[in-house]
Amino acid sequence: MASVALKSFVGLRQSSTENHRSSIASLTKPLSSTQIHYRRLNVVAGKSSPKVTGRNLRVAVIGGGPAGGAAAETLAKGGVETILIERKMDNAKPCGGAIPLCMVGEFDLPLDIIDRRVTKMKMISPSNVAVDIGRTLKPHEYIGMVRREILDAYLRDRASAAGATIINGLFVKMDKPTEKYKPYVIHYNSYDGKAGSAGKKVSIEVDAVIGADGANSRVAKSIDAGDYEYAIAFQERIKIPADKMQYYEDLAEMYVGDDVSPDFYGWVFPKCDHVAVGTGTVTHKPDIKKFQLATRLRARDKILGGKIIRVEAHPIPEHPRPRRLAERVALVGDAAGYVTKCSGEGIYFAAKSGRMCAESIVEGSENGKRMVEEADLRKYLEKWDKTYWPTYKVLDVLQKVFYRSNPAREAFVEMCADEYVQKMTFDSYLYKKVAPGNPLEDLKLAVNTIGSLVRANALRKEMAKI
Amino acid sequence: MSSMALYSSTPHFPSLSPYSKTHLPIHSFLSLNPKRDLLFVSVRAIENGSGFAIVENEKKDSEPEEDPLGNGGPTAASLEDAAVKFEDPKWVSGTWDLKQFQNGGATDWDAVIDAEVKRRKWLEINPESSNNDFPVVFDTSIIPWWAWMKRFHLPEAELLNGRAAMIGFFMAYFVDSLTGVGLVDQTGNFLCKTLLFVAVSGVLLIRKNEDLDNLKKLVEETTYYDKQWQATWQEQKKE
Numbered sequence: 001m002a003s004v005a006l007k008s009f010v011g012l013r014q015s016s017t018e019n020h021r022s023s024i025a026s027l028t029k030p031l032s033s034t035q036i037h038y039r040r041l042n043v044v045a046g047k048s049s050p051k052v053t054g055r056n057l058r059v060a061v062i063g064g065g066p067a068g069g070a071a072a073e074t075l076a077k078g079g080v081e082t083i084l085i086e087r088k089m090d091n092a093k094p095c096g097g098a099i100p101l102c103m104v105g106e107f108d109l110p111l112d113i114i115d116r117r118v119t120k121m122k123m124i125s126p127s128n129v130a131v132d133i134g135r136t137l138k139p140h141e142y143i144g145m146v147r148r149e150i151l152d153a154y155l156r157d158r159a160s161a162a163g164a165t166i167i168n169g170l171f172v173k174m175d176k177p178t179e180k181y182k183p184y185v186i187h188y189n190s191y192d193g194k195a196g197s198a199g200k201k202v203s204i205e206v207d208a209v210i211g212a213d214g215a216n217s218r219v220a221k222s223i224d225a226g227d228y229e230y231a232i233a234f235q236e237r238i239k240i241p242a243d244k245m246q247y248y249e250d251l252a253e254m255y256v257g258d259d260v261s262p263d264f265y266g267w268v269f270p271k272c273d274h275v276a277v278g279t280g281t282v283t284h285k286p287d288i289k290k291f292q293l294a295t296r297l298r299a300r301d302k303i304l305g306g307k308i309i310r311v312e313a314h315p316i317p318e319h320p321r322p323r324r325l326a327e328r329v330a331l332v333g334d335a336a337g338y339v340t341k342c343s344g345e346g347i348y349f350a351a352k353s354g355r356m357c358a359e360s361i362v363e364g365s366e367n368g369k370r371m372v373e374e375a376d377l378r379k380y381l382e383k384w385d386k387t388y389w390p391t392y393k394v395l396d397v398l399q400k401v402f403y404r405s406n407p408a409r410e411a412f413v414e415m416c417a418d419e420y421v422q423k424m425t426f427d428s429y430l431y432k433k434v435a436p437g438n439p440l441e442d443l444k445l446a447v448n449t450i451g452s453l454v455r456a457n458a459l460r461k462e463m464a465k466i
Numbered sequence: 467m468s469s470m471a472l473y474s475s476t477p478h479f480p481s482l483s484p485y486s487k488t489h490l491p492i493h494s495f496l497s498l499n500p501k502r503d504l505l506f507v508s509v510r511a512i513e514n515g516s517g518f519a520i521v522e523n524e525k526k527d528s529e530p531e532e533d534p535l536g537n538g539g540p541t542a543a544s545l546e547d548a549a550v551k552f553e554d555p556k557w558v559s560g561t562w563d564l565k566q567f568q569n570g571g572a573t574d575w576d577a578v579i580d581a582e583v584k585r586r587k588w589l590e591i592n593p594e595s596s597n598n599d600f601p602v603v604f605d606t607s608i609i610p611w612w613a614w615m616k617r618f619h620l621p622e623a624e625l626l627n628g629r630a631a632m633i634g635f636f637m638a639y640f641v642d643s644l645t646g647v648g649l650v651d652q653t654g655n656f657l658c659k660t661l662l663f664v665a666v667s668g669v670l671l672i673r674k675n676e677d678l679d680n681l682k683k684l685v686e687e688t689t690y691y692d693k694q695w696q697a698t699w700q701e702q703k704k705e
Contacts, residue, residue, distance in 0.1 A: 124596045126586070126589065126590065126593075127585060127586045127589045127590075127602065127604075128589065128594060128596045128602045129602045129603070129604060129605070130596055130601050130602055130603070226697075228694075247598065255596070257593065258590070259590075259593040260593075294593060297593060297594075297595055298593060298594070298595055298596055299595065299596070300595035301595045301596070301597040301598070302595075302596075302597075302598065319691060319694040319695070320694060320695055320697070320698065321697075321698075322694075322697035322698065322701075323697070323698055323701060324698045325698060341691075381698060381699075385695065389695065392691075392695070393691065393692070396691045400687060400688075406586075406590065410586075410606075414605060414606065414607070417605065451607070451611075452606070452607070454614070454618075455606045455607070455609075455614060456606065458614060458617075458618040459579070459582060459583050459586060459606070460586075461618075462579070462580070462583040463583050463586055463587045463590070466583065466584070466587050
């Protein structure tokens with residue numbers, strides 16, 4: 001019995017990497033014998049929950065970014081009555097805007113929302129040793145740079161087309177149910193498209209809530225999800241002359257050094273017609289402006305003559321919140337804290353977690369026919385942790401080893417010159433799979449890494465003597 | 467860019483020099499300058515191999531000094547750092563020109579290491595813009611492994627071996643006096659061999675008192691992230 005239940009779990013995971021539409025479709029196929037089989041064997045999960053009569057399951061998705069949009073679309077396609085509440089429809093979010101290649105395929109993104117395809121990266125060490133990475137990329141591989149307002153709007157529109165109701169409003173609070181299957185009451189201010197107004201107070205009843213409202217999540221506060229450590233990312237958008245922009249046509253830069261950030265990196269990312277120059281830190285937040293000046297200094301020759309057109313900053317979570325799930329409320333995306341260390345990547349993981357959570361709700365409710373329970377939502381957490389834990393852990397180790405001091409950063413940049421490293425890095429970034437790689441090469445890599453670290457630290461000890 | 471002037475008002479002086487601790491009001495440009503000149507002067511002096519220690523310059527505290535080689539360091543008036551870049555005759559096209567480090571037919575690797583140390587120190591104090599026309603391509607792996615060994619590993623190895631030998635001798639004596647088991651018989655005993663192993667690894671890992679704390683912190687650090695991820699499951703177990 002246990003083995004069959006396990007097989008169904010694996011089956012779901014496999015089908016999620018294919019077109020998820022087919023997996024939802026297969027759930028609705030009226031193969032009564034297999035359905036009964038399924039129900040009988042999975043007595044533990046929400047199959048004991050009551051059927052929802054007269055209507056479909058109602059789920060509110062709070063927040064309309066990539067996480068909310070992906071969740072709403074999957075829910076709507078799965079037959080669940082979905083309401084998405086977003087406070088600012090044209091929000092141009094401060095964000096690096098980089099999406100991995102696999103996101104384009106997995107989320108069927110049209111190629112015209114990608115402003116630029118970055119195929120080269122330059123890593124610059126504290127002593128300005130510059131290493132170019134990207135030689136190992138195949139012609140069809142790239143990192144997509146998007147404008148968040150365009151991507152977010154696209155995903156929301158797709159959710160709307162699938163049947164979700166998109167509401168322009170600000171989530172205020174949530175009343176938790178007093179009995180087991182009673183609904184949650186969501187209170188929000190509906191703006192109804194009128195800018196600047198305080199909004200009309202509206203309350204709705206829903207059966208489950210997905211909190212996709214970002215780093216300062218109110219849903220998280222209402223379920224006492226706890227706090228996380230966060231980094232401040234500070235970014236200036238700079239419009240540079242056309243000849244300088246040519247250099248950044250398909251190239252992004254990463255600057256490392258104590259001057260730029262004590263625990264993160266400074267970046268120059270090309271956007272549609274300007275570059276974003278920024279930096280971030282967890283431990284030295286009051287000094288962020290100093291780090292930004294240092295980043296601009298390091299990139300000075302390449303952005304000379306540029307005009308700052310926008311300054312923005314935002315918190316970035318460093319690790320998941322202590323509680324990501326409470327009863328029938330689940331957190332996804334930045335609200336849950338799914339931002340990787342080392343690279344600070346969040347868009348893909350937000351969208352993917354939104355989709356996974358929605359899938360678990362659709363499955364647990366049998367396409368909106370049954371009430372969901374906490375156990376159904378826990379399946380999303382299980383699946384998420386199992387699939388992406390290796391990625392997060394590897395990036396955490398990389399950050400701990402290579403961002404801790406200037407010698408470590410020098411070693412990091414030296415290691416990036418190695419082709420095997422480049423190949424492994426890009427493979428794992430673009431496809432979000434921690435590939436095992438060649439053991440002999442791994443051994444060589446380990447030896448070279450240790451060598452680089454030892455050399456850099458030896459030089460640092462000498463520097464301290466001067 | 468005007469932001470560069472702003473930058474020069476917030477110097478990033480690391481633990482290097484004693485007199486950087488005489489704190490300079492960050493917002494006042496002029497009082498900053500004499501000190502900044504001195505720092506340039508002193509680091510230039512180092513870079514040119516004249517071996518001036520920072521300590522020497524302390525007495526020239528309040529007046530801008532002329533650069534000993536007469537290169538014309540930045541005057542009190544010029545705040546722009548455009549002129550002050552790392553320069554060295556042996557630094558050619560973004561890397562060290564090994565031909566200039568020849569010493570009796572063979573490359574003087576120690577001098578290369580010293581030169582790189584000075585360069586990194588300079589850049590740590592005065593970060594420079596990275597430039598595409600003058601890319602830096604130096605890789606520390608061009609210095610052969612035995613040069614690193616000879617300079618860094620061997621002295622420390624000597625120190626640690628000395629310590630291990632001293633501990634070993636006194637432990638052997640101590641065990642002999644307590645149990646009457648002589649040195650040759652001790653090497654055959656499993657317990658003694660275990661203690662020997664513990665002593666050797668202890669000497670390697672714990673060199674100062676701080677190392678104990680460092681090791682504890684390291685263990686905690688490696689598992690911290692895991693704990694943060696598992697947090698949401700911990701409370702489920704409690705329920």
